[in-house]
Amino acid sequence: MLATPGTLPSAAVEDGWAFEVKQDGQRAVIYLPGDGTILVRARSGTDITSAYPELLPLAAVLGGRPAVLDGEIVALDEQGRSDFERLQQRMGLALSPAKAARVAARLPAHLMLFDVVHFDGRLLTGLPWAERRGLLEDLGLDGPAWSTPAAITGHGAEAWETVWAAGLEGLLCKRRDSRYIPGARSKSWLKVKVHRLADVVIGGWVPGRGRLTGLPGAVLVGERRDGQLHYAGSVGTGWSQAERTRLAELLHVAAIDTCPFAQVPPVTGARWVLPRLVGEVQYTSRTRAGRLRHPSWHRLRPDLAHDGLG
Template identity: 30%
Template sequence: MPADKLDTYRSKRDAARTPEPVPEPGPPPTGNDDTFVIQEHHARRLHWDLRLERDGVLVSWAIPKCLPLDRTPNHLAVHTEDHPLEYATFEGEIAAGEYGGGLMLIWDRGTYETEKWTDREIKFVLHGSRSSGRYVLFPTDGKNWMIHRMDPPPREGLPPADGLRPMLAEDRKRPPRDQEAYGFEFDLGGTRALAILGEGKARFIGADGVPLTPRTTPGLEELAGLGKAAWGLPAVLDGRIAEVGGTVIYMIFDVLRLNTGDLLGRSYRDRRRTLDHLSLRDRHWQPTPWFPGDGEAVLKVAGDQGIPAVLAKRLDSPYLPGARSPYWLRVPLETGG
């Protein structure tokens, strides 16, 4: 009797300890072999899981840099165990210590067409909202495969800002009462700026939508290397350009777009977790610290350090470009200047 295709999947998971679907052994369901899902996986290292429906399971690869956007690069794709078809709709938090522990979010899902499927080459066409086009997967060494885009991308160049403006906070005299519903950040001042990363370059847009230049923003040239950060993926970040200890630093506190994905509708908590996983840390840029539910402690530290204000952001808040919203609150300190 042939082995169940999900035996390896089940052997790595305890149905009583993971929210993931763990179906009982039995014949695999029948389908049309045309469903795909890409999941953003916040495990030990951020990566994306590509899953293609085939013969009653989702054949799966872990892709550290997501799908390539054009025909130039090949991206590593690590072949993993087959997953059940129910995984195509799964989102949730896999407990720390469990296999694959971390947040799992659906990045994209839709249908695909198979052009070729052999042990040496898989050619397919994706039809999703974020991911579309012709791709090929091919093995290189054991579980290591590569994925290559075969057709031209729908558009090239730096990702457009599309009229994006920074989300703004309302001023409040006191922190919110339900502090457990908020994340808290230090307001270090400086120049508010969106950073648009792509093709190894970085350009900056001010709060008024006007591009920043070294002439208008001293020290901006120190941030040029940011374009090669975030593993080289296109991205739109939100932050402030500040001088700290005589060094110009871009303090990053949000990620609005990443690769082909618009993250505006995600919660602040999930956007911050994605940002933290991108490892954007250098002498001239770093994520601002954030502290879920710990407003009083943050206010005390801010007062001791002479920081003028603290920001309180609802953990469940979307990003509302250009809006001044009660989802975000700015609480000045009485001793602040």
Template identity: 35%
Template sequence: MNALEPFCAPQLAQLASSVPTGSDWLYEIKLDGYRLLARIDSGDVHLLTRNGHDWSDRFPEICADLERLPVRTALLDGEAVVVLPDGRSDFQELQHRLGRRGGRAAVGVQYHVFDLIHLDGEDLREHPLERRKERLIEILGEGQWQTVRICDYFIGDGALFFEESCRRGLEGVIAKRRSAPYRSVRSRDWQKIKCGRRQEFVVGGLTRLKGRDAVGALLLGVYHEGHLLFCGKVGTGFSDRARRELYLELIPHQCAASPFRSIPRERQVVWLHPQAVAEVSFTQWTNDHRLRHPVFHGLRSDKAANTIVRESPMKQSKPKRGKARTSRRHEVSDSSVRFTHPDRVVFPEQGLTKLALAEYYEAVADRILTHDSHRPLTLVRCPAGRAGKCFFQKHATGSMPDALPRAAVSEDLKEEPYLYLESEAHLLWLVQLNVLEIHVGNSRIEQLEQPDRIVIDLDPDPAVPSSAVVSAAFLVKEAMEHLGLVPFVRMTGGKGLHVVTPIRPKLGWDEVKAFSAALSKVVAAAQPDRFVTVMTKKKRSGKIFIDYLRNGRGATAIAGYSTRARAGAPVAVPLRWDEVASRFGRTAYTVANVPRRLASLKEDPWEGYFDSERPITRQMIRAVGM
């Protein structure tokens, strides 16, 4: 039996430029409403936003329906929408029924449910999506619900489904991997493909309709490196009622000066504190970074203004082959990120420039984000490149771009801001900050105090041959497998190897660190002439240090596919176990050849990682002598 958690951060979809195809995908219509998790505990229903705010009082009809579900405990994932007769969902009408500030209970709103996370004491997150949907149908399929609906899905030709959805005037589709577990992160297992272009923008000003207290147009922007950049204005898509209501809502936020970095050439503008977020569709970006043919769709009270950046869709193509370009173009494919000094050489031995490094991170972004998004970062920054002075940085500072997301982490009786990654753009911002190494913690920001993996770092004395390090990795592998854990391996970009095992995030830091220490000591005790588990340099001479200290609170390990601030631009590379002996110590993986390696692989070296999470059981704890 698993207790129903107070809150579970929702899984988020990655924006994609085309529809993924294949037998492992299903497709849903992209809804235009408010994402809500429904938490049901013995008839007590709470509707929670993606940020954990309780909106139950806004949707009493939905809560009343959910109270009747034949469940004791459950956690559903879905979206509150107003559906028009033609099947489209209307966000503006949803806002009207809620009141502009969510001040009244909405009527006539439906809750479309597309996932089941927990049911009657069973945590379903590890189950494949298709099985979770089957369980959802079991509890919702036979009931006569006024407001609760199962979100339909389609299996088959995804491209044709997308084409038909766009023809009907829908917003787009969501593609989901049928075999994937539920993960509280943004990942490629869920992909959103939009009909046309549509995203959120920060509202930095408005113009009045002549002679009326009503909005004529809204002035829009996105954040880049801490500055609000003007993107144009939107004056269509408003009903007369919406123009009046928007004016009354926004005018209290009036300010004296423009919040935009460059003041737009607009007359009679009422400047606003940049707090409101508008959802806008448009046909394209112009060459001067303005919106063409924008249409207003509503304000988003569930989105924070300081997180709004220019969106860039993920490509379905394979990583780039060949050498990274070293052109003088000051941007890469994500045009929300521009670089100062793009031609600065950051790895002098290869003549590798800042722009070329950014192009490398574009090629491996999906691999990094799959495993290391939403983890607190510690960075190695080298403002003058690898040959200059470098320094570690743990805490975010005011000079860093506001668009880089932050999480508050308790540290020494106070909270400190840590950066984390959510998108390819965030990786590119790290390049702009002259980051040459990305180190990550073993927990995600949604569950900071419960690590979800163990990293054993095999750190050899310089005199130890690479073959001995490989042998040590297999000994750790065998010890983990004997306990029932599933190990994976990666080259660190240095002289060592990491053996990594995913664990269920249930235990705290102290318990996980103690377990990893005991496991390491079991391995070391078997061959004390080869291994040591203490950091003292004298005792490490001629031996391999089995470092379990990376599993403590606040400790980090190098991220897979991160560069290292060392000669040759080496990269930390995940391997299959059957290639460790032939690759480690013989093949130097670098920025130049890793994209080619990835393009040649038939499957990910860490395929099955997320299906391999195991709980640390009492039997395991006893087996390592704790």
């Protein structure tokens, strides 16, 4: 079952909703046949069991009682937050168990469990979320490489403030009476992402194609530190056609021949501009190198226009 992008349920109805921290990892369904084995499948259906050897002991936790569990595999940073950039080093190792074991020793993964859809011979998908959640909590699945994170009922605004302050990705909001519908993207489950704002300097752009021929397909942006412009990523969404056309005019006027960034970005076909245009962008988080993740254009900031001279 998949969540639909949405907004936080209002205070008037929030008592009918539960709120969980949105994890930034790899969705997985865990099959425990009850015979001492375990099968972990990715959202695509691919068998990824061998990629996560630290989950193998979970096979024996429920004894002979078979179960199918739903959760998210994450890699945690020093503050205990899910870090997708770390997890990427673990993904794709299912075909190399020996390498997976070596990487796991220095970069452990953790399974965050949030649903149970089959247990002890009983299909649970027809039960409301609240009953399934109660059954999951009764299983007591908290171990060295797996846990059942908290879910709270109501208090959506407080939950939102908490994830914002902690630098987390967002919230999953689930109707307490919702049934589990495999494969469906349901409005009974909503994902609400935290979007942060940053002021960035445009240092280049990449021409668009097709209907965007002659217009910027993306702008290359940076942030000033120590008197230099450091590349922070490319932004290719968030404009209206009129805004993109206006930006194209400004970029052509500001054209220069040399790259204004401290290090040339690894972008093919880039065109450079005098770094004087400042824009405000939305983003979800940053990579370890300081790049913006999932950036989207918000607005031009002429009040912050830079002279481009350092």
